[in-house]
Amino acid sequence: MKVITLASTIFFVASLGISSPTPVAINDTLSANGTLAGDVTKREANGAECKRRNDSSGSTYYRLTTTGTWDDDWGRGFLDNIRGQCKAIVYDWYFGYYDDGKGDCSFSITSFAAPWCVENAIWLASEPTGAIWGVSCTKAKQ
Numbered sequence: 001m002k003v004i005t006l007a008s009t010i011f012f013v014a015s016l017g018i019s020s021p022t023p024v025a026i027n028d029t030l031s032a033n034g035t036l037a038g039d040v041t042k043r044e045a046n047g048a049e050c051k052r053r054n055d056s057s058g059s060t061y062y063r064l065t066t067t068g069t070w071d072d073d074w075g076r077g078f079l080d081n082i083r084g085q086c087k088a089i090v091y092d093w094y095f096g097y098y099d100d101g102k103g104d105c106s107f108s109i110t111s112f113a114a115p116w117c118v119e120n121a122i123w124l125a126s127e128p129t130g131a132i133w134g135v136s137c138t139k140a141k142q
Contacts, residue, residue: 066103070126
């Protein structure tokens, strides 16, 4: 009985003219201007480099360079997360973009906030588009 059912199923599928899909070739090489086939622009993965130093007012000054899509909101999500994680006053906030699309961020926070709170804020702000792990806000040379 099973053989007849299998044979009739094969006959039915064959009579419908169903065939396997034809593979499509994908051209994933970059052109000279850095775009993929189909005008899709390749973007860098999320990343951040963080430096900090104590300034003369007793606050801590931070400077970051960012890459990827996590900062596409001009750093607003990052600023919100700094406020939430550091529980400190944030002042002299600046966020802009270099010509190559990398983000440039600087700010100061009251000195009692630990560097890990800024590192946590980076992780939280980047998490929706690919969390950045292992960022360390290293002490810059004075």
